[in-house]
Amino acid sequence: MFNRLKTFLIIFASMAMFWSCEDQLDLQPEDNRLTAEASFEDPDAYKQFLAKLYAGLAISGQEGPAGQPDLVGLDEGFSQYLRLYWKLQELTTDEAVIGWNDGTIKDLHNQNWTSGNEFIRTMYSRIMYQVAQANEFLRQTTPEKLDSRGVESSLRNDIEDFRAEARFLRALSYYHALDLFGNPPFVTEEDPIGAFLPEQIQRAELFDYIEGELLDIESTIVAANQNEYGRADQAAVWMLLAKLYQNAEVYNGENRSAEVIDYTSRIADAGFSLVDDYQKLFLADNDTNGAQNEVIFPITFDGIETQAYGGMTFIVHAAVGGDMDPADFGINGGWAGIRTTSALVNKFLDDEDNPIEDVEDERALFFTEGQSKEISDISSFTDGYAVTKFKNVDTQGNPGSDPTGDFPDTDFPMFRLADAYLMYAEAHLRGGGGSEAQAVEYINELRERAYGNSDNNISASDLDLDFIIDERARELYWEAHRRTDLIRFNLFTENGIWPFKGGVPQGTTTQPFRNIFPIPASDLGVNTNLVQNPGY
Template sequence: MLNNFKKALFLFCCVSIVISCTSEIDDLRPINQETSATVFDDPASYKAFLAKIYAGIAVSGQQGPAGNPDLAGLDEGFSNYLRLYWKLQQLTTDEALIGWNDGTIKDLHYQNWTAGNEFIRTMYDRIIYQVSLANEFIRQTTDEKLNSRGVDASLKAEIQIYRAEARFMRALSYSHALDFFRNVPFVTDEDIVGAFLPKQTNGTDLFAYLEAELTAIESVLPGPGQNQYARADKAAVWMLLAKLYLNAEVYTGTPRYADARIQAEKVINSNQYSLDGDYRHLFLADNHLSNEIIFPIAFDGLRTQAYGGMTFLVHAPVGGSMPLSEFGVSSGWAGVRTTKNFVEKFPGMENSPDGRELFYTNGQSLEIPNISKFTDGYAIAKYKNVDRNGNPGSDTSGNFPDTDFPLFRLADAYLIYAEAHLRGGGGDANTAVGLINTLRVRAYGDTSGNISTSDLSLDFILDERARELYWECHRRTDLIRFGKFSSSGIWSWKGNVQNGTTTEAFRDIFPIPTSDLSANPNLTQNPGY
């Protein structure tokens, strides 16, 4: 099933996909265009278009690894959705920093970005582009449209599931918009395609929309683990809802912790997922074998060749004396490391009994006097393009990995339950501690790292989330929820100071890009910018 889906996922490489919604945001300049009528004359195009929506968060265009981009502007490698999402979630925190001089990339870790930052702008564009793709698919799959094309009943039933998946993917991207920008231009499939300037929404309204959308599609999607690998099912909906509810107080001012716990419980009690016996297996070239991953972003070294996504996450952290063969790559990009402040989350630091500590320290210094020098700062050996037996991925060049990105996994559901309980969301303290200790038994190999009820606190949860989920696109959101991202919380080179300093509280939200403000007078800049 995995191989069949990875083939289907990238059918779009052979089909020129419709993008007729360019007026939804003036910045977007899709390269490949046809009319909707032409594409949807072919019944196979429905699945191909759905594949394009999924692929939009993995690759950057319609020709791998580059050369036919979805969006004009920033380099295709830089403008990849996952690569940008990771940078905004990780480089802005204590978990990662990068030494390259690519434009304004260092400003992310320094937390001194402006509304003209090209990485923030392109993340914004990617989100809107994904929403636009999903909107068009949903417009073209109404009963009226399908009937007019003479689509038979069996295909119509299948397309209704595709339609729910497209709505999930739209909600996923809008959830990123909510988390990063809050007040974004808002367009759905109900808006007529044409020359118009979208109105601006706000955090409260966008949250309510996402909650309603996800609740509506839950009953349509297959049960947990019952869809093809890397396609949305009910458990993916529950995880996205759990994460929205966990952050609801940040987004809307109204806490929803009981709802976060309930959604996490649905995932846990589905009994369709189990913790992988070896933490390291979750980040290898055959991590599709793990029963812990609920919803991944799928990659394949032969069919998803791109310079963003997992290619970036496997290559960019490799440099110095790190042996290339252990990572299944032909070269390291010597860019991304971590800070002393994150290393200190692990007892014993580089010699921690916690098996989640995957630091590479040979030739690397703990301190970072020079952010541009790769050997200043410990490297992290988490993502690799080798399988659990040490065999390299399918691309013999060693450039493009098979490793999938674990966007949602069971361990996060455990941590959400425990945090929601501590924040007054109900549930049971013994259950919360039991879930945490299940993670720690895996990490320590025995019960030596187990905690008691008296040890369970919000500070512990924040640190445990860092130890369990680092470099998986959670840290910025977590620090903001705990009030430790900008005006509180200090780590190396935050504020462009070697030992770190606080920054302005308005940086908890990114700016609306200057380019879109200029193009759309309906938009107002976020405070502070």
């Protein structure tokens, strides 16, 4: 079924490219199997195309793990959506460093990137590719198109659900563009197909567009907690709206905390529940071990059916090295790449000189044997504690389905209930209303799971924004939230310091223009409608 995207990964990318040419030139191909009309003769094609949209977050081409890539440029492993997004959200912060010397990768943690950085450029391209795919799906599923193909009513009802999901996925990618790049080019299904230069949209306008799209599909997408696992539903829409509103002051200068309270409250009442064991959220069976009841929207992976060198393959393999045993992680070998800084480790300690092994917080998932807490040389894997959060083993310790040990089954929890609880508490502190008692209760539910008891619960007097940003790190580290969080708290550039930020061991502040990334120089060179973000 769809929950693993197992049988639906077909080559719609090349079809979209052909349709563009066909509409422009009105030519007929010798092989009519390539036409849109022929492709949609099979009723399953609509769901297959939708699956391609979801798969674009997890894999990098048509033939995993490599071959027939979606994008030409970086290696397929480097250019996968989640891998790129994770790097921009984590390597730029106190939560992660990487020991490799691939191209300009170290510029991310150093915060000295330029508009020529290939990782930033390829994230930009990946986002726009996802948007283009969603646009094409919407063009091919209009009532007029369905009428011309004689699509019967029951399938039409399904397609209406699919269209809402496609619009959600497009909104998600545009949200990433809003957050990362601020002022990207903007194209919808209403724009012409073929060669033209997209107009640039300003950040506040893109905010309004995403908000409008999500509000428009809120009542038409499948009800909360009622869709197949791995597919978006009403709760995913609510969560993305809450994320949009949570960061509204950054995007358009408005405080929308009241809306954050509204939508996180809806999520809390939608039947989700915290899994009993924090580690279960990040294991190979996190789609069945109870974690699925906490996860609102995952990026799904399967060791057999969704093979890629990005995504969870990167996150699991690259975190293993030194004295770590790859078998404990269900993989055939570590890549000795990503670790964390002492700044994250210290958030779990009452005293920075205390050993992390004595911490009772079960969220402190670090490997310390043979590892130094402080980093002297980023290139050395043993400098900095390793993170053991994500594994390709199930709750019984059994490895994932791929017998080679290359590709994990572990799904990535993009949105989960614990985050909604933390968002509610923060929004309350920022003047959004809600209940102080409810905010404290939500935080204590997370801390009781983390400690196994109520001894470390907080009271209302402990609840402030300094506590929230640190608790978000303790609960959500390595889940691709940190950069956005630090920017919202004004700690990402000019006010925050952590090891090797700015390229120096002790860390330093950087210029605030780096709160958004540059429009890639390669796109500026071909699209005269684009203006570079300030500072670049």
